[in-house]
Amino acid sequence: xxxxxxxxxxxxxxxxxxxxxxxxxxxxxxxxxxxxxxxxxxxxxxxxxxxxxxxxxxxxxxxxxxxxxxxxxxxxxxxxxxxxxxxxxxxxxxxxxxxxxxxxxxxxxxxxxxxxxxxxxxxxxxxxxxxxxxxxxxxxxxxxxxxxxxxxxxxxxxxxxxxxxxxxxxxxxxxxxxxxxxxxxxxxxxxxxxxxxxxxxxxxxxxxxxxxxxxxxxxxxxxxxxxxxxxxxxxxxxxxxxxxxxxxxxxxxxxxxxxxxxxxxxxxxxxxxxxxxxxxxxxxxxxxxxxxxxxxxxxxxxxxxxxxxxxxxxxxxxxxxxxxxxxxxxxxxxxxxxxxxxxxxxxxxxxxxxxxxxxxxxxxxxxxxxxxxxxxxxxxxxxxxxxxxxxxxxxxxxxxxxxxxxxxxxxxxxxxxxxxxxxxxxxxxxxxxxxxxxxxxxxxxxxxxxxxxxxxxxxxxxxxxxxxxxxxxxxxxxxxxxxxxxxxxxxxxxxxxxxxxxxxxxxxxxxxxxxxxxxxxxxxxxxxxxxxxxxxxxxxxxxxxxxxxxxxxxxxxxxxxxxxxxxxxxx
RNA sequence: GCGCUCGUAGCUCAGCGGAUAGAGCAACGGACUUCUAAUCCGUCGGUCGCAGGUUCGAAUCCUGCCGGGCGCGCCA
Numbered sequence: 262x263x264x265x266x267x268x269x270x271x272x273x274x275x276x277x278x279x280x281x282x283x284x285x286x287x288x289x290x291x292x293x294x295x296x297x298x299x300x301x302x303x304x305x306x307x308x309x310x311x312x313x314x315x316x317x318x319x320x321x322x323x324x325x326x327x328x329x330x331x332x333x334x335x336x337x338x339x340x341x342x343x344x345x346x347x348x349x350x351x352x353x354x355x356x357x358x359x360x361x362x363x364x365x366x367x368x369x370x371x372x373x374x375x376x377x378x379x380x381x382x383x384x385x386x387x388x389x390x391x392x393x394x395x396x397x398x399x400x401x402x403x404x405x406x407x408x409x410x411x412x413x414x415x416x417x418x419x420x421x422x423x424x425x426x427x428x429x430x431x432x433x434x435x436x437x438x439x440x441x442x443x444x445x446x447x448x449x450x451x452x453x454x455x456x457x458x459x460x461x462x463x464x465x466x467x468x469x470x471x472x473x474x475x476x477x478x479x480x481x482x483x484x485x486x487x488x489x490x491x492x493x494x495x496x497x498x499x500x501x502x503x504x505x506x507x508x509x510x511x512x513x514x515x516x517x518x519x520x521x522x523x524x525x526x527x528x529x530x531x532x533x534x535x536x537x538x539x540x541x542x543x544x545x546x547x548x549x550x551x552x553x554x555x556x557x558x559x560x561x562x563x564x565x566x567x568x569x570x571x572x573x574x575x576x577x578x579x580x581x582x583x584x585x586x587x588x589x590x591x592x593x594x595x596x597x598x599x600x601x602x603x604x605x606x607x608x609x610x611x612x613x614x615x616x617x618x619x620x621x622x623x624x625x626x627x628x629x630x631x632x633x634x635x636x637x638x639x640x641x642x643x644x645x646x647x648x649x650x651x652x653x654x655x656x657x658x659x660x661x662x663x664x665x666x667x668x669x670x671x672x673x674x675x676x677x678x679x680x681x682x683x684x685x686x687x688x689x690x691x692x693x694x695x696x697x698x699x700x701x702x703x704x705x706x707x708x709x710x711x712x713x714x715x716x717x718x719x720x721x722x723x724x725x726x727x728x729x730x731x732x733x734x735x736x737x738x739x740x741x742x743x744x745x746x747x748x749x750x751x752x753x754x755x756x757x758x759x760x761x762x763x764x765x766x767x768x769x770x771x772x773x774x775x776x777x778x779x780x781x782x783x784x785x786x787x788x789x790x791x792x793x794x795x796x797x798x799x800x801x802x803x804x805x806x807x808x809x810x811x812x813x814x815x816x817x818x819x820x821x822x823x824x825x826x827x828x829x830x831x832x
Numbered sequence: 833g834c835g836c837u838c839g840u841a842g843c844u845c846a847g848c849g850g851a852u853a854g855a856g857c858a859a860c861g862g863a864c865u866u867c868u869a870a871u872c873c874g875u876c877g878g879u880c881g882c883a884g885g886u887u888c889g890a891a892u893c894c895u896g897c898c899g900g901g902c903g904c905g906c907c908a
Binding site for chain 1: 833835838843846851852856863867868871888900901902903905906
């Protein structure tokens, strides 16, 4: 039995595993000689060879020489002995085909590295990832899916890269709605709390009474005043309500396989005490203007419907604080108290203007000093088959619990066992959300996301389970990798591409790059599996292929884990 | 009206300054006395919305137009 367990050796320095860097280092001197200046070799993977360099194309223009001539000269001056073969191709590309030995050496290093070639960040940052952030008075819907899934994947990835990640669940746990909710609660058993799982029904009932019953409406308003004034009895009721909602949310997160816990709640109520000071500080810096009774900031460059400056309303005309004030308070706290240097807000694209304004005001207030960045990690909407917002037939938003129930039921129908069905169903939904560019809308389609073949979660999970099954049946240990078949070579190169992809996700905050990579890796593995017998291969070849299987398994599992998708050992 | 964003193969999407624009699905044609066929290989399929411009080179950058989505003062 050969478990797909973590390797034992400490991470190496990584250079030998980074073929792009290796090739760049060997190409750079020749380029510098020809150009008489440093030139980025721009080594990329290529379908015409293992790697290519397009550096000559732009260089030739600057030198005023034909690109192919320059490429010939660079090729002739390059010392790639023992590493790769170089040839000029097309308009002036340098095609690089690696020798088998460096590939083998790199893959063997990779196999011995517990971190799969990804060194921990040399310059760790403290960053806050603000994600999920539902209103606690209502159940989770598909509307919360994207922020929760994308944010969790980014938090996992950045943490694994070695950064200090602070997860922030900016839940809506404060505001005028709580007056009516508390009054409704009192009318239905003073000690009671809303029944777990029926938050929406409770909210709707309270809302209906608020709209229809003037007496109830007045009581609710008074209750809001008492809540904001810190009335102890009111606060006790509010805390009970919030606690119950949190329990519900945590159960939902656990089912979704999301890493958010009790410790990550940082709701709007957290910042209430700081709001007067936020206003005072902004006013002190001359950033606030009174307009129609409200205190507003008017950051430059934002105009509204009539071409008039667009306000960011910090304090409402009734003296209450809006969400802009809370967002500003949270931002200030994250930079000042938490020491964050990178703030991520995983929030839907429609709020783009709002966040740009918040960041502009924060910058003007000096809360985003040099070296500290705030980024709106925007994402598109989930659409139904009709191309419109994904809703139920009656027009309501779709409950997340219902989506997961159906996903799991459909996974069961495919033949997955009970435990696997949960992993496959939830994984399919999450993968579908992560597989495309997050900025684009996508169409929610059961049949596509649960397809066993194609770019789907189930396909990746199957590839992993198949590897586990194979390794479980192996009776001897993996040995050194010696790629000989083209499919082994292709798989090895694919495995070596894991680290650059993970880094690019950390920089671009685009998990779909990792998803696409994993699909390519699983495809490469399938090609290898098809062409290269493992268990019935001769001893030395078997050891090599078992090592490739084990490494592919570890890479798939780690990659899926960074996406937040479970990888069961068997389906 | 102003602003943002998107328009790539029948469908769903990658690619976002470089070689004949890729993948998955669908369609069609192959490969199984299988190391789990929940697989693999091949074929078909695109004036990259339209028109200009910048560039040695544009799906990719700029401008305009057409079409869809979203946003534009006390909800978050």
